[in-house]
Amino acid sequence: EAADKERKVQAALAAAEKAAREEAIKKAAAARTKQGAATSSGRVSGKPSPDVVANAMRYLGSPYSWGATGPNAFDCSGLTSRAYADAGISIPHSSRAQYNLVSSKGNLTRDVSQLVPGDLVFYYSPVSHVGIYIGNGKIVHSPTFGQTVRVDNVNVWGAFVGGGSVL
8 A cells, every 4th residue: 555655656746747847848938038027917937946846746645734744744834834845945834924925025926827836826815725836737735624635726626816936
């Protein structure tokens, strides 16, 4: 069972890394075409963060636990803060504080097409959930009680309110 879970995690990680690379290449080409100009929302495309994606994907299948920051269980912002910490980047352990951080840097977008792998994605108003964009319209997140870290569509629950880079 453990070997099967590890194979599934490795396959999901490989797919996410491939998607992140492909999306990063497309976004870099588009950015070069625009010569670094700001997007219509005012956001300059952030740097892809595949390390953050890979870090989060390692925890697929871990159970949700409110307030947990891993490595065996996570709440939503515990997963995001752990994935960033594993990449050497410190961010707060609170979905709202993470939203405020992205917003304060001027990197918040409500346009899903502007997200790059590694961006944080936020849900509900006021913000009460966060995940990590992995590319191709997908996120990795720790949803809620009784569930595990998993991959979902970015528009999960229809409650997306924005996303962006902390860098």
